[in-house]
Amino acid sequence: MMELYQFEASHYCEKVRLILDYKQLPYKPVEVTPGVGQVDLYRLAGQRQVPVLKDGETVVADSSAIATYLDETYPERPILPADGAMRALCLMLEDWADESIGPNARKAMLGAFSQHPSFRTALLPASTPDVVKGLVSAVPGDLLNLLGTGIGFGADDIKAATLSLQKALTSICAVLAERPYLVGDQPTLTDFTVAGISMYLKFPAQRYVDLPDGLGEKGVPGLADAPEYERFWTWRDRLYADYRQVRSEPPQNSGNGGSGPVKIGIE
Ligand SMILES: N[C@@H](CCC(=O)N[C@@H](CS)C(=O)NCC(=O)O)C(=O)O
Structure with a gap:
């Protein structure tokens, strides 16, 4: 399954999550810890900002590049006009x-x-x-x-x-x-x-x-x-x-032990 390295509260990550939901592509959110997690992210993607998408061996950084990659790789429910x-x-x-x-x-x-x-x-x-x-x-x-x-x-x-x-x-x-x-x-x-x-x-x-x-x-x-x-x-x-998935799991930030996004763990 695709992994989205993200900050839950980032609006650029939200843009990508919205696109993934629209295209009905399942993904695992991997929450990056600011600072130390970004060092790992640099090792993975050659830069330290989120969002970063990992799809098998392919790693794509930047929300615009991710959007284009997704539309080229998964053309169902296109987000870029043909004209x-x-x-x-x-x-x-x-x-x-x-x-x-x-x-x-x-x-x-x-x-x-x-x-x-x-x-x-x-x-x-x-x-x-x-x-x-x-x-x-x-x-x-x-x-x-x-x-x-x-x-x-x-x-x-x-x-x-x-x-x-x-x-x-x-x-x-x-x-x-x-x-x-x-x-x-x-x-x-x-x-x-x-x-x-x-x-x-x-x-x-x-x-x-x-x-x-x-x-x-x-x-x-x-x-x-x-x-x-x-x-x-x-x-x-x-x-x-119409298109965004409502979270079904208990919220991580509420401190009640909900599953929330998975913490970063780049192997
Ligand atoms: N142009 C980038 C902007 C990404 C961006 O600004 N990410 C912020 C979070 S909203 C970030 O990773 N900040 C941490 C840092 O700059 O170290 C995109 O569209 O993906």
Whole structure:
């Protein structure tokens, strides 16, 4: 079975999980421990970021490369249009979502929740030692803003990211007013990218991702709850309801001994 080396809470990993579910391809999630697990990942994939897909002897890093690999190798339920111009448009929009919506969503989400200690620790991987979680939750939000300035997570960066996301959601809503999916009448890679990457803007209500209880439907104020983006959230929720698998096993992060994703163990 394919293995997906991942961080459960990563929106780039969520993009790939959504595609795997759409294509109805079974896979085993392998949770990478930040730091030490990434050293192992480097040995496997020649780089340290998740997601990485291992399919037999084939190892593919990067969500875009994984998406293309999956569509070429498993052409059932295609995610790339056959028509050349539509395919190019789909790939351009995927890149826009990856490079613009992705980083901005991470900033906006961290900004929105920097005042909430429990949220800050909630998104740390389950394997994070309690002492580290304690330290993170003890840092006041204002200090986090200060520490973030200069590395792109200061208050001004977060404001600019939110503005860019508002423009993106407005454009997407304009497209969705005309058609059911972003590129044509069928879901494509563009839809799965935008939907997966938007996880940080509003967490889905259902337990598709093993996140702590209480995060469902929580999101960035002004984006997650603004009536002008309702069309976007309705589209995202429908895409999830139609194609994403709800987790059946008990959540790992709840601390009740659920199975959750398998921890990294690269042989
Ligand atoms: N362009 C990459 C981005 C992947 C990425 O940013 N991964 C993050 C998690 S969301 C990561 O592995 N961060 C850990 C690190 O950079 O060390 C993709 O699309 O897969």
